[in-house]
Amino acid sequence: MNPLGILRQFIKGLTSDTDPRQIGWGIAIGFVIGLIPKGNLTAQLLLVLLMALKVNIPMGLITMFLVSFVNPLADKLTDPLGYALLTAEPLAPLWTALYNMPVMPWTGFNNTVLLGGLLAGAALFVPVFFAGRAFGVYYNATLRDRVMNSKFVKSMKASMLFDWYFKEGV
Amino acid sequence: MRWSYLAPRLTLIVLVWAFFFFAFDPILKWGLIKGMEKGAGARAEIASVKTTIFPPSLAVKGLAVGDAAAEYTNLCEFASLDFRMEGRPLLEKKFVIDRAALAGLKFGTPRQTSARLPLAKKEPPSEFSRKLQAESKDFALDRAADVKADALSAYTVNPDDLESVKLAKELERKFDEDYKQLFEKADMQRYQARMDALKAAYDKAKDEKNFARQAKDYAAAAKELKKLTEDFKRDKADLERAMAEAKAALKSVEEARRKDTAAVMGKMKLPSLDKESLGRMLAGPAIAGKADKAMKWAAIARRYMPQNATAKTMAREAARGRVVHFPKDKAWPSFLIRELALSGELNLDAPLAYEGRIEGITTQPRLYGKPLVADIKGAQGRRRLQANALVDATGDTLEARALVSYSGMAVSGLQLGSESSVQVTIGGTGSFDGKFAAAGEALSGRGTFNIAGASFAPKADAVKTPQLRSALLGAFSGLDTASIWADLGGTVKAPKFSVGTDLAAALAAGFSRALGAELKKAQDAAAAKVDAALEPYKKRLDALTSSKEAELKEKLGAGQQSMDSFADSLKEKASPGKIKLPKLKL
Incomplete structure (x- = not known):
């Protein structure tokens, strides 16, 4: 996804796909991406998934950045969790097989924080989704109009380039 | 077929x-x-x-990196770098290059634009370089001609200003701490608990009625006794080594004393005429800059050179979390260039083309299992260049050695010394031979630059006295060779350099001819003043080391006696023939 595409999705998502469930899904996926290191194929695939699904992208991206800020704290949980999984004797054949597969090393599965982050993200996915959905209700009721009337969104919408790029409007 | 379906996907592919x-x-x-x-x-x-x-490849053309120390000079540049990566390892995030080619590599080329980065701090010269430059610049000659032995009589030496006194004080403080630790280590109380336990074990074994169990207990006790004697032996060797090191440290005070004498002479504007000082004065400025550059390259190389395979692997681990590795059917190093073909030019005034190859450039040498080998050759007319290097990091410690030989180069305008003292411009045919080695952190090496068929153009404008000036200018007549050398020692973190030249002897002879015994007397007077200032500290240090050493030796002797008698008493307790006790030779 090119940077312009992400920006386009971001602005568009502020007004469309704002159903509380879509906001909840966006926040839950963004939460998982935020927990794991970004310089690997897993994070990139999750990001593509966030863009490809009909979920609220801006909320996903905002959640991702917010969670990234608390990573030093989150790593204290995800690192030992991942280490325990990666060094568990019964799972050794699985990890060894994955380690010997082409492309798999690019996913960074053998990084303790990535594996622990994925697991923690999966475990918290549903609670975060529900919390996100509740936030979606609140956003639609109180915040959406204020966001749409903000100077940033207005200036973006007023630009000719923006008008040309988003033919269908936002 | 629906265009509404195809168009976005085609657009994505195009993007x-x-x-x-x-x-x-x-x-x-x-x-x-x-x-x-x-x-x-x-x-x-x-x-x-x-x-x-397809295939994965990279080609870099026209690369130039500026020199932070010289605004309009490049540190290095090359015309092209081409390589192809292997596809299969790339899928495993491994960068394996079978053959790479680096062409047109040159060093120190001029550049049209400034190399200075905005806000970049100017890199200061190293401490070694700064000292050498200063020593040459401040080499005193002003009053050399009218020197009298009593010139120093009015000069007062402040002990606190002397490096030798500072060092003696520092050593005294260090020895106090070190000896305290050594005494603790030599204290037999450390072994007493183990000896008591061992004695009890032998007593218990002796009273044991069951023969098989008794033999087993004796064997266990004998094993413990052997371990005890080995520990004692190792501690004793450590103590003796520490004492020897303390004695060796005293030599550094003597070295500092010589430098203090030279410094006192310098403050009185009188030259120090020992060959070492003269050698540093002459060769220092010429070598300082090159040594700085060599150290910079060595630091860059060291940054990318693993001490061993494990060290590098750990260093490149992820910024977050830990990377757990698993057995591989076929393992490639994370980065490997099997062979790099190299070509370029040296010596920009009279370019010498060279070519060669470097094999086994890798971040995980232990995994690759082969050392890095470099071989570079060049020849043009009478000039010959040959360089070989081997860096083996496949074992626990890094072992490296390099040989460089460059002969037949024309030398013109090589300046030794400093304008503020004596300067000599040399011409002739030069040859350089260098031999360097590293074993773990320890460095060693020597680089020698010889000039044959040499012509000398000395300059001593700073010397005002005609008699001395003429003696110095004549000091190089009759010479037709010159040799300059630099020795490398110490460790990677704290390298030590020393420089010298055989021209120092000629210069010293010139001084002697011109100034006779007067300067020698002044030098002796300066040495006497330094000695007098240092004496109380040196005496205290000598007394400290001698008394502590004697005390420590006595303690070690008593300890050994105690250990011997303990082993003998155990021997007596153990029934002969049942168990073989270890021989104690401490």
């Missing part, structure tokens, strides 16, 4: 293609330039970067 076609190479080029600028602390330029995906 991805366009990104790689138009944006990827410029982004990579920008990243490379920024990375090099950060590493070198100076501007870097690249003419072009071209990548291909």
Whole structure:
């Protein structure tokens, strides 16, 4: 996804796909991406998934950045969790097989924080989704109009380039 | 077929293609330039970067990295670097290059634009370089001609200003702490508990009725006794070594005393005429800059050179979390260039083309299992260049050795010394031989530059006295060779350099001829003043080391006696023939 595409999705998502469930899904996926290191194929695939699904992208991206800020704290949980999984004797054949597969090393599965982050993200996915959905209700009721009337969104919408790029409007 | 379905997907493919076609190479080029600028602390330029995906390859053209220390000079530049990566290892995030080619590599080339980066701090010369330059510049000659032995009589030496006194004080403080630790280590109380336990074990074994159990207990006790004697032996050897090191440290006070004498002479504007000082004065400035550059290159190489395979692997681990490795059917190092063909030019005034190859450049040498080998050759007319290097990091410690030989080069305008003292410009035919080695952290090596058929043009404008000036100018007549050398020692973290030249002897003879015994007397007077100031501290240090050493030896002797008698008493307790006790030779 090119940077312009992400920006386009971001602005568009502020007004469309704002159903509380879509906001909840966006926040839950963004939460998982935020927990794991970004310089690997897993994070990139999750990001593509966030863009490809009909979920609220801006909320996903905002959640991702917010969670990234608390990573030093989150790593204290995800690192030992991942280490325990990666060094568990019964799972050794699985990890060894994955380690010997082409492309798999690019996913960074053998990084303790990535594996622990994925697991923690999966475990918290549903609670975060529900919390996100509740936030979606609140956003639609109180915040959406204020966001749409903000100077940033207005200036973006007023630009000719923006008008040309988003033919269908936002 | 629905165009509404196909169009967005085709657009995506076109966008991805366009990104790689138009944006990827410029982004990579920008990243490379920024990375090099950060590493070198100076501007870097690249003419072009071209990548291909099928097959994975990279071509870099026209790269130049500026020198942070010289604004309009490049640290190095090359015309092209081409390599192809192997596809299969790339799928496993491993960068394996079978053959790479680096062409047109040159060092110290001039540049049209400034290499200075905005806001970049100017790199100061190293401490070693600064000292050498200062020593040559401040070499005193002003009053050499009218020197009298009593010139120093009015001069007062403050002990606190002397390096030798500072060192003696520092050693005294250090010895106090070290000896305290050594005494603790030599204290037999440390072994008493183990000896008591061992005695009890032997007593218990002796009273044991069951023969098989008794033999087993005796065997266990004998094993413990052996371990005890070995521990004692090792501690004793450590103590003796520590004492020897303390004695060796006293030699450094003597070295500092010589330098203090030279410094006192310098403060009185009188030259120090020992060959070492003269050698440093002459060869220092010429070697300081080159040594600085060599140290800079060594630091860059060291940054990318693993001490061993494990160290590098740990160092490149992820910024977050830990990376757990698993057994591999076929393991490639993370980065490997099997063979790099190298060509370029040396010596820009009279270029000498060279070519060669470097094999086994890798971040995981233990995994690759082969050392890095470099072999470079060049020849043009009478000039010959030969360089070989071997860096073996496949074991626990890094072992490296390099040989460089460059002969037949024309030397003109090589300046030794300093304008503020004596300067000599040398011409002739030069040859350089260098031999360097590293074993773990320890460094060693010597580089010698010999000039044959040498012509000397000395200059001593700073010397006002005609008699002395003429003696100095004549000191080089009759010479037709010159040799300058630099020795390397110490460790990677704290390298030590020393420089010298055989011309120092000629210069010393010139001084002696001109000044006779007067300067020698002044030198003796300066040495006497330094000795007098140092004496109380040196005496105290000598007394401290002698008394502590004697005390420590006595303690060790008593300890050994105690251990011997303990072993003998156990021997008596153990029934002969049942168990063989270890022989104690401590």
